[in-house]
Amino acid sequence: MLPFGSRPTPRPACPFCGTAVGRPPEGFSLEDGEYHKALCTCKAAVGYDDSGVRQGAMLMELLVFICGGDWDRALDLDEADYEIRHLEGYRAAEHRMSRGDVRAGSSQGAFLFVKLAAD
Ligand SMILES: [Zn+2]
DSSP: OOOTTOOOOOOOBOTTTOOBOOOTTTTOBOSSSSSEEEEOTTSOEEEEESSSOOHHHHHHHHHHHHTTTOHHHHHHOOGGGEEEEEEEEEETTTTEEOOSOOOTTOSOEEEEEEEETTO
């Protein structure tokens, strides 16, 4: 329960287009890889990490995902070929973002969004 008078914090949304992000793993697939992944309507790949700390490995997986599983194409991508956005401080139990500071090492989840510049 929220304390009386406090407003709920926002639900997670795509930083590129503002589309609401579904509750992971609902709407998120785990085939081919270890991270929950989904595709936004704006073609951004969305990855979810419940620990919020392993985003390097997740980035590689999202690049392959956004390239349709084509590792060669993903490995050829230059940093100028894609854009990255982070959404940290996700509280899965409430499906809402945290307000204010997110403590490092906290158990809150994080979303990583990757969009190809060509799209
Ligand atoms: Zn989007």
